[in-house]
Amino acid sequence: MLNLRVIAPNRIVWNSEVREIILSTNNGQMGILPNHAPLLTALDIGVMKIRIDERWSNMALMGGFATIDNNQITILVNEAEKSSEIDPEEAQETFQKAQANLTRAEGKRKTIEAHLAFKRAKARLEAINVTQE
Template sequence: MATLRLEIVTPDKLAFEGDVESVVIPGSEGELGVLPMHIPLMTQIKPGEVVITQNGKKDYLAVGEGFATVTQTNVNILTDMAIEWQHIDETAAEAAIERAKSTLAGRHDLSEEEVASVQASLLKSLAQLHVRRRHHS
């Protein structure tokens, strides 16, 4: 069976590299299932869940914002966060959400930049929590 070469990279590491049968990407226009021989595509991705099927087994990762490029044989995902669901720390994510919410609610002297960065981290934490809860069993 044809496979796709998948690479997920974050600024601090190569989070995933391998040949997979399919991958689901959280595109900005909605979820996007990619199989081998997909037409070349480039999309923005939003914080959410990447589902990888490798050797018949599924693996779930929480990812942050970024970009994905798809060619017939390769999928490259460039994102600022990628955590496998087993490694997501639920309490830490919850704490981060609380912190972000209170920062956004309490302070009005934040610059545009700061608000954007807090909001981005809020979305990332929410994505983590979402992925973790879905597969926690």
């Protein structure tokens, strides 16, 4: 088993044992199983998949860092939301607005800001729409 802790600036989002996680890193997705080699990695905005027994749970992570050592995983994030905390209608509406803003963005700064807002909205929507078998 792995001991997973997800810490945001204002709260501990997750603190329990899990069987496996899949992280969205800056280099792509990475699966973590027990006895993984020690690691420090940057996290991208995306969905973390968490396997508890045979069930999977999803969490939208808004960037951060993960450390893995001796079956202890500590994830420090700017913001995180469990899929159960996300309102599907609000997430869909936010995604559509972010998508529209991205297509209308002009200038480098506005485009970067719109792209980040789009990635955050997409991660939240994916966290509630992703199903695991």
